[in-house]
Amino acid sequence: MKILVTGGAGFIGSFLVDRLVRDGHEVRIYDNLDSQVHLGSTTRHQKKPPYLNKEAEFIYGDVRDRESLAKALEGIEVVFHEAAAVGVGQSQYQIKHYMDVNTGGTANLLDILANGKHRVQKIMVAASMSSYGEGGYRCAKCGDMRPPLRTEEQLAQKKWELLCSKCHTVLTPIPIPETAERQCQSIYALSKLDQEEMVLNFGKTYNIPAVALRYFNVYGPRQSLSNPYTGVAAIFMSRIKNNHSPVVYEDGLQTRDFISVLDIVEANILAMTKPEADYQAFNVGSGKILSILDIAKVLIELYRRVADPSSVEPHVTYQFRKGDIRHCIADISKIETKLGFKPKVSFQEGMKELIRYSQEVEAIDLFDQASQELKARGLA
Secondary structure (H helix, E strand, C coil), rough: CCEEEECCCHHHHHHHHHHHHHHCCEEEEECCHHHHHHHCCCCCCCCCCCCCCCCCCCCCCCCHHHHHHHCCCCCEEEECCCCCCCCCCHHHCCCCHHHHCCCCCCHHHHHHHCCCCCCCCCEEEEEEHHHHHHCCEEEEECCEEECCCCCCCHHHHHCCCCEECCCCEEEEEEECCCCCCCCCCHHHHHHHHHHHHHHHHHHHHHHHCCEEECCCEEEEEECCCCCCCHHHHHHHHHHHHHCCCCCCCCCCCECCCCCHHHHHHHHHHHHHHHHHHCCCCEEEEECCCCEEEHHHHHHHHHHHHCCCCCCCCCCCCCCCCCCCCCCCCCCCCCHHHCCCCCCCCCCHHHHHHHHHHHCCCCCCCCHHHHHHHHCCCCCC
């Protein structure tokens, strides 16, 4: 198959390219080599990363550039649409940028296909768990529910957990299924929801099989350690490598679902090859719960073993950021049942791989700079 991977030079996209090439496909990468993704800064950047697969064709271009994107689609049979501006906090003040890249770029892609000749037979789009907002919860007395975000008044009192609206007891987080209502709490989440719904709508309209994969918290090598708006594991890794304490908001007991980039790639391959995936959305997570504080502790412990007997410890701030959710865990029963997906990389092994990668690359700690930006705008 002749396959296009938008954002194919990035963290997830590049691993996907490697797998597709290994499986014998003819792969074309379309990427604008965004400096924040690769360098963690706004410095102009057009240098291909050293890990980029040399057997794949590379086209430098932006998804907002219709003419360039149209050329990249020539002869393509399958599209993996991974290109996106990423970062929840930053999206709250770079609103036009996020909507232009994510919503507008996806509109460009679909508009080209809708109005021109092409050979595309299937499209996979990278969607996001952020579109759920808060996860699923259960009250022992009142049953399952989807509570709204915690109020600033509650957070100011350092009452971190969500409470039942009926009996006011603390709620227990439960895995969230694909059928749950989406409650976007950021511009980033809205733009990712746009990408998902546009691609699925387009697929159904034109009878082109489309699949949306709602990624949960992805970690692994090639994730920029100098991008302060990337995943929490990479941000913590950058802090630790620079002998700075990883900063943990609230009490650190908020939980997420972390999944290795290698498992994300496997989910994409299954989505491409299995007709059971067509026209549907799937959660892609580990189905396991981990606290943010535990992530910091595990990274520090593993890093000490292989690199540096540093004395840094997690810095729990007991402060909050606007719009942050408390818990969100993936219900992965649908992708397990329909596509046979099973996460294979354990968190410990995945973190060891991230640490090995951190020894080979530069990590500029820009967390404080990003934090000050959020504070200056009243977002933290």
